[in-house]
Amino acid sequence: MKNENQTKKSILDKTITTREVIFMFFVVLCLSPLISPPIALLMGLIIAQFIGHPYLNLNHKATHILLQVSVVGLGFGMNVNSALKAGKEGIVLTIASIIGTILIGIFLGKILKIEEKISYLIATGTAICGGSAIAAISPVIKANEKQISVALGTIFILNSIALVAFPYIGHYLNLSETQFGMWCAIAIHDTSSVVGAAGKYGSQALEVATTVKLARALWIIPIAFLSTFVFKNKDTKIKIPYFIGLFILAMMANTYLPFVQNFSHYITGFAKATLTLTLFLIGCGLSRKVLVSVGYKPLIEGIVLWIIISFSTLWAVLTWV
Known part of the structure; x- marks a missing residue:
């Protein structure tokens, strides 16, 4: 009996080791130029459904x-000048879509x-900005783990679809790169998928x-302040997305410091490689348990909101940009 238990434990250990090896193989593959972001996301989804994420507790962080x-x-x-131009063009759409989306x-x-x-x-x-906004707003409104998981699951499911579908739609409609950049920055939820x-x-x-999306992400701050009054939780702290400031410094360095331009492409x-890996890990986190926990009503809300913002933004981009 003891030998039988040891044999079962040995087989289990090998299974866990094999799962970790497979996972690490795909991680390395995602860091190579062979894998595109949509493929990385798809691989992550396959891992989540059939193999399982060996480090799921560390995935969100x-x-x-x-x-x-x-x-x-x-x-x-x-370049700073190009980014400022893009930001100015997208500000009206950004404000209108944020207010309209939240109210709807x-x-x-x-x-x-x-x-x-x-x-x-x-x-x-x-x-x-998808998961980042949910992570920032949830402590402000004192949401519990289940509520956060349902919201994140809804957003990430739709992100997965958008990442694959939007480029095809853009090419089908012959959108210029400026039009497509503006459209996906507003209509796709998460920064990674954008x-x-x-x-x-x-x-x-x-x-x-990237510029329009990060300018949009700054709206986390006023929306978080507003949320404290809506949910009457004035004693909670608001997390400011500091990485946006580092992004601006990186742009300035690339624009105004010639020596930085010599190695900026590296x-x-x-x-881009770490972004591909990020999307793979997001896919790995969408297990059956997460998908089932979402439920149909939150998913309906997410889909309806997504359709409204996608079509209204596309119309605005085609009309004005």
């Missing part, structure tokens, strides 16, 4: 750090009878999308 590193690194490939989201939550905090997190995640989709479309699309190459 890892993706959070890697995304920030990627965004700052991409700043070394951008609250209204849909009431109609569908979704928990108020879940509905609010989905609305702010859709309106601003950068992944825009990077696939072209370098100018990437520059416009930094941006590394940033």
Whole structure:
């Protein structure tokens, strides 16, 4: 009996070791130029469904750090003057879409009878910058783990679809790189998926999308302050996304310091690789348990909001940009 238990334990240990080896193989593969962001996300989803993430408890923290590193690194490939121009062009769309999305989201939550905090997190995640907004707003409104998981699951499911679908739609509609960059920065929730989709479309699309998206992310601060009054939690601290400041410094260094331009392409190459890895890890975190926990009502709210913001922004971009 003892030998039998030892044999079972040995087989289990080998299974766990094999899973870790497979996982690390895909991690290394994602850091190579062979894998594109959409493929990395798909590989992560396959790992989540059939093998399982061996380090799931570290996944959220890892993706959070890697995304920030990627965004700052991409700043070394951008020009301040071009970024300012893109930011000015996108500011009206940004303000209108944020306010409209949050109000519609609250209204849909009431109609569908979704928990108020879940509905609010989905609305702010859709309106601003996906998972980053949810992470910043959730402690302000004192959301619990289940409420946060449902909101994140909804956002990440739709992000996965957008990352793959948006470049094809952009090419089908013959959108210019500026138009596509503006559209995906506003219509795709998470910064990682915005950068992944825009990077696939072209370098100018990437520059416009990253600048507009990060300018949009700054709205976390006023929305977080507003949330403290809406949910009457004035004693909570608001987290400011400091990496946006580092992104701006990276852009300035690349624009005004000639010696930085000599090696900036190495930094941006590394940033694109870490972004691909980030998307792989996001896919790995979308297990069956996460997908089931979302439920159909929050998913309906997320889909309706996403369709509204996608079509209205696309119309605005085609009309004005």
